Amino acid sequence: MANKAYKFRIYPNNEQKVFFNKCFGCVRFIYNKMLEDKIAYYKSCKQMLHNTPASYKSKYVWLKEVDSLALSNAQLNLQRAFTNFFNQPKVGFPKFKSKHRNRKSYTTNNQKGSITLESGHLKLPKVLGLIKVKQHRIIPKDSKIKSATISMTPSGKYYVSLLCEYENSISEIEPKTFIGLDYSMHELYVDSNGNIPKYPRYYRKSEKKLKREQRRLSLMQKGSANRQKQRLKVARLHEKIANQRRDFIHKATRQIANAYDCVCIESLNMQSMSKSLRFGKSVHDNGWGMFTEILKYKLEDLGKKLIKVDKFFASSQLCSCCGYKNSATKDLSLRGWNCPICGTYHDRDTNAAINI
Numbered sequence: 001m002a003n004k005a006y007k008f009r010i011y012p013n014n015e016q017k018v019f020f021n022k023c024f025g026c027v028r029f030i031y032n033k034m035l036e037d038k039i040a041y042y043k044s045c046k047q048m049l050h051n052t053p054a055s056y057k058s059k060y061v062w063l064k065e066v067d068s069l070a071l072s073n074a075q076l077n078l079q080r081a082f083t084n085f086f087n088q089p090k091v092g093f094p095k096f097k098s099k100h101r102n103r104k105s106y107t108t109n110n111q112k113g114s115i116t117l118e119s120g121h122l123k124l125p126k127v128l129g130l131i132k133v134k135q136h137r138i139i140p141k142d143s144k145i146k147s148a149t150i151s152m153t154p155s156g157k158y159y160v161s162l163l164c165e166y167e168n169s170i171s172e173i174e175p176k177t178f179i180g181l182d183y184s185m186h187e188l189y190v191d192s193n194g195n196i197p198k199y200p201r202y203y204r205k206s207e208k209k210l211k212r213e214q215r216r217l218s219l220m221q222k223g224s225a226n227r228q229k230q231r232l233k234v235a236r237l238h239e240k241i242a243n244q245r246r247d248f249i250h251k252a253t254r255q256i257a258n259a260y261d262c263v264c265i266e267s268l269n270m271q272s273m274s275k276s277l278r279f280g281k282s283v284h285d286n287g288w289g290m291f292t293e294i295l296k297y298k299l300e301d302l303g304k305k306l307i308k309v310d311k312f313f314a315s316s317q318l319c320s321c322c323g324y325k326n327s328a329t330k331d332l333s334l335r336g337w338n339c340p341i342c343g344t345y346h347d348r349d350t351n352a353a354i355n356i
Contacts, residue, residue, distance in 0.1 A: 002168035003146065006139055007161045010122060010150075011132040019066070019127055020150055020158065024104040026066045027074045028097045030056065034078055035094055067126045070106040105151035115148050115162075122160060124148060131160075139164060154235035173303045175261035180356035182315065182349045183266055185279060188252070188286045190349035192356070197252050202244040203285040210237055249291050257298040264356045265292060266315065267308040315352035319344065 012020060030053050041049035053071035057063045063071065081094035108115070114125040117139065121130035139145075143166035151159050180192040188199040203210075213234050220227035256263060274283040296306045309315070317326045319339040326339075338345050 001165055003163055003165055004143070005161050005163050006137065007159055008122075008136065009134040010158045010160050011134070012158055013129070016127055016129070016131060017158075020106075020152065021104075023066045023070050023106045023150070024152065025099075026063055027070050027106045028099065028102065029060075030063065030071050031074045031078055032096045034075065035096060038078075038082075067106070067108050067124075069108045069111075069125065073107040073109070103151065105149055107147055107149045109147045110145045115145050117145070117162065122148075124150070133160070140166060142166060153239060155232060155239050156235075157239075170301065170303045172305070173261060175305060177260045178262045178264065179256070179260045180264045180353040181256075181266075182353040182356060183268055183288055184349055185282050185286065188249075188288065188291065189265075190353050192350070192353040194347070194350045197248075199248065199286055200244075201282075201285055202241045202248075203281065206237060206241050210234070210241075213237060245285075245287050246290065249287055249294055253291065253295040253298050256295060257302060257304065260304070262305045262307065263295065263299060264307045264309060265295075266313070266352075266356060267311045269311065309356050313356075315355040316348050318351075318355050319346065320351050320354040 033056060034051050034053075037051055038049045041047065053063065053068070053075055078094065084091045085093055108125050111125075114123070116123045117133065117135070120133050120135050122133045123130055139162070143164040145162050146165050147163045149161040149163075151161070153159070181189040182191075184190050184196065186199070186201070187196040190196050213230070217227065217230045217234055220230055268288070270283055270289050274280040292306070299306050314325060319326070319342065321344045322339060322342040
């Protein structure tokens with residue numbers, strides 16, 4: 001059995017919006033309250049407090065108005081945060097959730113058909129009436145809905161992500177067609193055939209407009225109606241850039257997944273690259289991390305493979321014709337070099353993609 005999520009835009013009415021906002025607030029509150037009590041209990045007793053959302057409902061009666069499964073999932077998220085902290089100290093200690101900066105969402109589970117999606121309408125636990133859904137793709141009939149995550153974007157749009165369980169009958173195919181992809185900051189990637197996707201760099205295109213709108217926002221008085229209107233303008237602009245980037249990546253990965261059986265890429269640490277090389281905006285603009293994740297699951301759905309080459313592999317300094325390794329340090333501004341053994345001229349990115 002395997003799991004797959006389907007995300008749809010939903011259009012709740014005013015009563016349903018009020019209920020969702022209550023769930024967002026209660027989930028954030030119970031997470032912060034349980035974390036606060038755990039910290040206080042450990043400081044006094046040096047032991048872990050095993051508290052549950054049910055223990056708070058007698059004191060905070062308004063917690064009974066929302067979905068109890070949403071509170072239970074908040075407890076599981078807190079437990080997972082502590083588990084990650086103890087197993088991987090680099091993750092850091094669990095932090096409190098902010099009302100203004102954190103993502104507004106909650107997750108509920110399907111129990112005895114409490115979550116259904118039929119004819120463009122969604123049924124959720126404790127929500128009055130059906131919710132209108134923009135169902136742009138069909139969920140297979142043999143799959144079972146396990147849970148639903150309702151979220152709201154900063155621009156005020158609502159979405160639902162349905163986690164479905166299905167029988168995985170995909171078998172791996174023997175790879176016959178291969179391609180290598182080398183990371184390119186401006187073009188997203190260069191493949192081993194010398195092709196580039198001509199990535200439009202959406203953030204750079206909208207940077208001037210975004211700078212103007214954010215400057216206006218910074219000058220407005222906090223709490224005013226005009227500031228709220230301006231905040232929505234900035235949020236919509238950021239959302240448009242993100243949607244353009246995601247749409248481009250989905251189309252590019254679909255073409256690659258359909259054309260090749262095996263794709264080889266470099267294993268890169270994009271966060272370190274954006275900090276050490278001072279290319280933060282350019283690195284985050286092209287979305288290489290999103291590109292590799294989407295490409296991986298699309299290849300796996302077809303029984304194909306994505307292979308990651310070690311990041312220390314000297315892909316750009318090896319001659320793809322004779323194997324000679326150029327030991328001289330290559331500055332990033334040098335986009336090509338000649339092999340002293342075979343005399344072949346190599347474009348830096350295309351040669352790296354062939355070696356990968």
